[in-house]
Amino acid sequence: MTDDLFSLLSPDGVLSDAANASVDLRGMFSDMVMSRRVDTEAIALQRQGELGLWPSMLGQEAAQVGAGRALNPRDVAFPTYREHGVAWCRGVDPVSLLGLFRGTTLGGWDPTANNFNLYTLVIGAQTLHAVGYAMGIVRDGDVGTGDPERDRAVLVFLGDGALSEGETNEAFVWAAAQNLPIVFFCQNNQWAISAPYSVQSRVPVAQRAQGFGFRGVRVDGNDVVASHAVTVEALEQARAGNGPTLIEAFTYRRNPHTTSDDDGRYREGAMTDDWTTLDPIERLRTYLTTIGTDEDFFAEVASQETELSERLRAGCRALPDPEPASSFLHTYAEMPADLERQMNDHLEYVAAGEADPA
C-alpha cells in the first residue's frame, strides 16, 4: 500500500538526493516539536478539567508542518479542527487555539491576521468555504499574473472521513469546473473516528482526483520534506492558474479521535505501535544528528518547548470568559433590528444579576 508513496526522508532518517537542498530542515524540526508540545500540553489541560475537549494530532506533525511551511503570506488556509501544526506555522498564538475547546469563544483568532481561517467542526464544510474564497481570488485577478507578490492560492485541509461527505465532492466538482487556484490537502490518518478508510473507499484518496479531472498526489504524510515539496509544487501550479490538486498525505492518528473517544473499542494497539516506529519527528532528528547538527540546537528547541508549555498552561487559565453580547455581535455583518432587541434584552437580564432559571 505504501509503495506508491512519494517520499524523500525515509523512516530510518535517510534523505534522498532529490530533496531540495535549500529547505530549512532545522526550522521544520523545531516547528514539529513545538506543535507536538502544543498538542500534548492541551491533552493534559483537558485531563485537568481546563478544556472540554481536544482533538489530538499526534503523528500528523510532518504532514501539517510540511504543508503549513509551503504557504506564502498571501495564501489562505482553511483548517479542520485538528490543524494545530499548520496554525503554528502560520504564526497563530497557540493559546488562542485553546479558547474554542475551553468554551470561551466560538472562534479564537482573527482569520485575516494570518490568513488562517477558524477551525471548522462540521466535517467537510470548509472545502466549500475554500472553494468560494478561491473564486474570489479569481475575480480579484490574483491568479496567473506571474507576479509572485500578487498571485495567491487557497490551501484547504480535510481528513479521510470528509471524502464521504457531499460538500467535499461538490467542492471537487466546482474546483475542477472553474479551474480554481486551490489545493486540497487530505491527511488520510486512516480513521474517521471509528470507521477505517477501507470501509469508505475502494481506491486510495489521491486516485479520486482523476474522476473529477485534476491532479492527485500521494505522499508519505510522516515525511515532512516530501509533504512540503509536494505542497510547494501544488500551490505554485494553483497560483499560476493551472488549477487544483488533491494531495493525500498518508499518515496515522496515533491518539483517539478526541479526548472523549476510546480507540481501544475499535482498533488494535499493535497498529498504533507500528506507526509509532514511523514517527515523523524522530526520523528528522536522526537525519539532523547524522549530518552533525550540534547539541546546542536540540537544547535550544527543548528550552523553547518548556517555555511554551508554561505559556500555554498560564495562558489557558487566563483566557477571559466571553462577553454576554459576543454571540450576538458576530452573527451578521450588520445586525438586524430584531436581533439587536434580543441582545439588549439579554444584556439587561444579565445586568440584573438574576440566577439562570433554566
Added chain:
Amino acid sequence: MTNVQQFHLPDVGEGLTEAEIVTWLVAAGDVVEVNQILVEIETAKSLVELPSPFAGEVTELHAEPGDTVEVGKPIISIATAGATTPTPSIPEARPATEDEPKLLVGYGAKETSGRRRRRGAATPAPAAATPAPAAATPAPAAATPAPAAVRSGPVRCKPPVRKLAKVLGVDLAEVTPTGLDGIVTRADVLAASTKTPDVMPPPAVAESSVDEIRIPIKGVRKHTAAAMVSSAFTAPHVTEFVTLDITATMELRERLASRRDMKDVKLSPLTFIARAFLRAMERTPSSNSRWDEEAQEIVQLRDINLGIAAATPRGLVVPNIRAAQRLSLAELADAIADLATTARAGRTTPEAMSHGTATISNFGVFGVDTGTPILNPGETVILGVGTISRRPWVVGEGVDERIEPRWVTTLALSFDHRVMDGQQGSELLADTAAVLRDPALAVL
C-alpha cells in the same frame, strides 16, 4: 510558603457526571511534578489517566480505588511551594445519572427531564457524597512512606484501638472522639459499635461483621454476571457430553512438537481440540450463527471468531480469534498463546472481546472432568473441555479385547436450542470427538 491546592475530578468526556477511581499512582507524601500522572479513572466512556495540574507534595487522597466520584469533587490535595497557582475552574457538580449510554464521542448522556435540577429530593445520596471510610490500617512507622491506601486523615487513635475498630466493623471517621486532643478511645469504638450508623458508608470492601465480607459487584464480575444471566435466561441451553480416548491426538502432538518448524510453537492439546471443533463447526453451519430476536432471523456467519475463556486476576475474559477456521495449526497455537498472555497481563481490549461467534472453555486445567458451560451471549455453541488424564479403557475386539491405560477426556457441548436441534448438536460433538479419537479423519 506552601499552599494546599485541590484537584477536582474533571469531566474528561463531554457531559460525564462521575468516574470510578481505578488506581492511584501516587500516595500522600509523594512529590509530584506538573503533568505527572496521578491516577487512572474509568468513566462510562473509557479508562483515562489524569495528569497533575500542580507541582508539590501530595498531602491527601480523597478517594479510594473503587470509589465512584462525582465530577467536581476533590480527589487529591497537593501542597505547592511558593506563589499561588491559579485554581482550576471547578465544573458544577451534578447528581449522577444511572444507565448512561456508552458514547464514543458527543455530548454525553441525555438526562431525563427534571432529574438534573432535582434538589434534596428522594434521590439517594450518591456514593461519593458520603465520607469515604478510613481504611482501618495502623498508622505506618514514621520512617516508611505512607502506602497509597492509607488515609492520612484527621482520625487519631492508638493501633490496638484501630484494630478493635476493624474487628467490630466500626468506621473511625464516624466515631466521636472523647480522648485527650481528639483521640478516639477504646470506649468510643465500643460505644459506636453498638449503635447503627445514620448513613452506611459504601466502602470498597466493607467489613460489616467478622462473619461476612461484602464485596461490591463491579468491573469484570458485574459484566460476567450480567452476561451469564442474560444468556442463561434467554437461550434455552442443551448440554451433551462425550467421553473419548484422545491418545492418538496426544501422540500426534508429540510427533509434531518434535518437528524443527514447530520448535517455537506452543502445541497444547487445546490447540488440537480447537482445530477439531472448528472443522466440525464448518461442517455444521448452523452452529456458527446468531439468533436475532428483533429481526426474527437466524444470522449465519461466514467466519468463526473463536473465543477462548481465560481466567485472569481480574476475572473471566473471553477474547476471540478472528476467522479462526482459516488458521493453520501453528497459527492457531500462536493465536491461543498470544490471547492468553494478553489476557493474563490484563491488556485484553474490548475490541478483542467483541464479535465472538463460538467459545471454548478449558476448565480441565483446574482438574475437573466436565461441566455444563453457559453460552457467551449471542453465540450458539460453547465447548467445555475436561481434564485429560490416564484412565482404564477397553481396547481391541473379540479375543484381543482388553483394558489398557489411555489418555481420556470428556467434552461438553452446550448449544442454543432455538437455533439448533439435538441432531445438529450431537453431530457437531460427535464429529469433534471423532477427529480427536482418530486425527487421520481430518484429511477426509
